[in-house]
Amino acid sequence: MIDRRKLLLGGAALALSGCKVLDDAAGDSALHKLFASAENLTMASQRLLSPNALAPTFEPSDIRQGQRPNGSVNADSPEYLSMAAAGFEPYQLRITGLVERPQSISYGALRNMPQQSQITRHDCVEGWSCIAKWTGTPLSAVLNEAKPKLTARYAVFHCFDAIERGLSGEVFYYESIDLIDAYHPQTILAYGLNDAALPIAHGAPIRLRVERQLGYKQTKFIHTIELTDSLLPYGAGKGSYWADRGYEWYAGI
Numbered sequence: 001m002i003d004r005r006k007l008l009l010g011g012a013a014l015a016l017s018g019c020k021v022l023d024d025a026a027g028d029s030a031l032h033k034l035f036a037s038a039e040n041l042t043m044a045s046q047r048l049l050s051p052n053a054l055a056p057t058f059e060p061s062d063i064r065q066g067q068r069p070n071g072s073v074n075a076d077s078p079e080y081l082s083m084a085a086a087g088f089e090p091y092q093l094r095i096t097g098l099v100e101r102p103q104s105i106s107y108g109a110l111r112n113m114p115q116q117s118q119i120t121r122h123d124c125v126e127g128w129s130c131i132a133k134w135t136g137t138p139l140s141a142v143l144n145e146a147k148p149k150l151t152a153r154y155a156v157f158h159c160f161d162a163i164e165r166g167l168s169g170e171v172f173y174y175e176s177i178d179l180i181d182a183y184h185p186q187t188i189l190a191y192g193l194n195d196a197a198l199p200i201a202h203g204a205p206i207r208l209r210v211e212r213q214l215g216y217k218q219t220k221f222i223h224t225i226e227l228t229d230s231l232l233p234y235g236a237g238k239g240s241y242w243a244d245r246g247y248e249w250y251a252g253i
Ligand SMILES: Nc1nc2c(c(=O)[nH]1)N[C@H]1C(S)=C(S)[C@@H](COP(=O)(O)O)O[C@H]1N2
Pocket: 067, 068, 069, 070, 071, 072, 122, 123, 124, 125, 159, 160, 161, 163, 173, 201, 202, 203, 215, 216, 217, 218, 219, 220, 221
C-alpha cells in the first residue's frame, strides 16, 4: 500500500522535526496525482479496516516552532472585526440544517463544554508539516447538542474569510467532512493552539481539527456548521473550496 505519510515527509527521519519545508522535487502536480490515485484506497482502508484508528500524537518536546500560518490569515467583515475587537466574546457558533435542535453556542459556552488537547502533525499539500498542540471541544459533543437527523450525512463548515474576491463577488471558504470523521474521537473544534487562545492567523475563534486528513480540511474561521444529506448545493458541488478546484474531497493522510 502507498504510505502517503512517508511520501509527504520524504522519510521517517523528518517525522519528528516540527515544521519542515520539504524537498519539492516532486512538484505539486506530481504529488497531487499520487494523492488522487491513492484517495479511494486510503478512504477504504481508514473506513473499513480501522474507522476509529487514531492519527499519531506527539510529545511537547516535538513542538519545535510555531504553527505556520497558511491560506487566509484573517477575515475582514465588519461583523468579524467587531467580534475580534471584543476578544470574540460575542461569537456564536451556529449549528443548522438536518438537526432536531438548531444551536447557537456562545464562545464562552463552547469553552465550558468537554475539552480535549492533542499534539498532532499538520500536513499541508504544499509540502510542509508542523507539530502543534490543539485544544478544543470534541465535535461529537457539539453535534450531540443539536441531534443530527437520521438523514444527515455530512457536516459543512461555513467560514468568515473571503478567500477570493472578484467582479462576481466574494467566495467564502467552505469545507465538509462526513459524519464518520465528524464523530472520530480526535475531531475537535479548536479554540486553543500551543496553550494560548487560537490566534487570528490560525482561524480564531474556532477552527476544525480532523487529524487524519490534510491541511486544507482543517477549516479556520468557522461561523456555521450545517448538516446535510448532499454536498451538491455547495460551491461547485463538492462541498469544499479546494475539492471544487481539483484536490481530493477525502484528503486522507
Ligand atoms: N477558512 C479557511 N480555512 C483554511 C484555509 C483557508 O484559507 N481558509 N486554508 C487551509 C490550508 S490550505 C491549510 S494548510 C491550513 C493552514 O492552517 P494554519 O494557518 O493554522 O497553519 O488551513 C486550512 N484551512
